[in-house]
Amino acid sequence: MRIRIALSAAVTALGLLFLLPSVAHAHGDTLKVVVTGQRAGHVTTEITWENDGDAVDEAVSATVNAVSVDGTRTLGPWVLVRDPAAAPAGWTTAEVLPPGSWKVSVDVGFPALGHGELEVGVPVVDPAPGTAGGTGTTGAPTPVASAPAPAPTTASGAQSASAQSAVPPSSPAPAPTASSTAEGDAVWWTTAGVAVTALAGAGVGLLLRRRRLRRRLG
CATH class of the missing domain: 1.20.5 (Single alpha-helices involved in coiled-coils or other helix-helix interfaces)
Structure with missing residues (x-):
């Protein structure tokens, strides 16, 4: 009886040893890398297992390179980071491609090998008018002419008239004195x-x- 139990345990252990590699390689040995384009200049990709199309749960070690269509400019290598806007298979770059046409290639080395490439066009985005980055400025408001002051009411008119009457009249010029008259007669x-x-x-x-x-x- 004990021998049978030992034999069954050994067979189970051997079965597990043969089963584990098959589970480990259920996704396959290669990755499918699809460069989907760009979003605001960030390269976007989708990485899945070639065999079953499942998203990669592990961290991905990949490099991204970009070459302008005319071959005069090169960018990279950049790394891929998780793309929260395209989870769970979405990956993107933290760096931004400048406006223009680029030949983008992505090479993955972990957890498996994979490669993808695509020609990506990044359009020129005009700045919104009136911002700190733009040259346009909002026009100054046109000043509105103030309305003329209303005519004084009867009460205010009476007050102004009373104020004017309160002002003492100017005193008349002083009459010539006797001395000035005598001096005039003497001169004459x-x-x-x-x-x-x-x-x-x-x-x-x-x-x-x-x-x-x-x-x-x-």
Whole structure:
């Protein structure tokens, strides 16, 4: 009885030894790598097992290289990271491709071998108007002319009239004093005396000339 139990245990153990490799290789030995394109410049890929199409649960060790169509520029190698927008088989790059046409190739080395490539076009995205990166600026608002002040009401008019009446009238010019009047009279008389004296002198001179003329003629 004990011998049978030991034999059955040995057979079970051998069966497990033969079964484990088959379970380990159920997905196959190669990976299917499909470069699906780009999203905002990030390369997007889908990686599944070649045999059954299941997504890869393990970490993927892969390199991404990009060459411009004209062959003048190369980018990479970059690594692949999980793409939360295309889980569970989605992978992407943290780096961004600049605008242009690129020949993208992806080579996977772990957990199995895989390769994929695709020509990817990254369009030029114009900046939104009015942002910090754009050159356009929003126009300044047109100033609105202020409305004219309303006419004063009767009460305000009465107040302004009363305020004007409250202001004392300007005082008249002071009347000339006696001293200023006397000074004016003195100046007038002096001027008149000078004129009379000049006229008298002229008359006397005229009479003297006439007498001299008569003497010469007589």
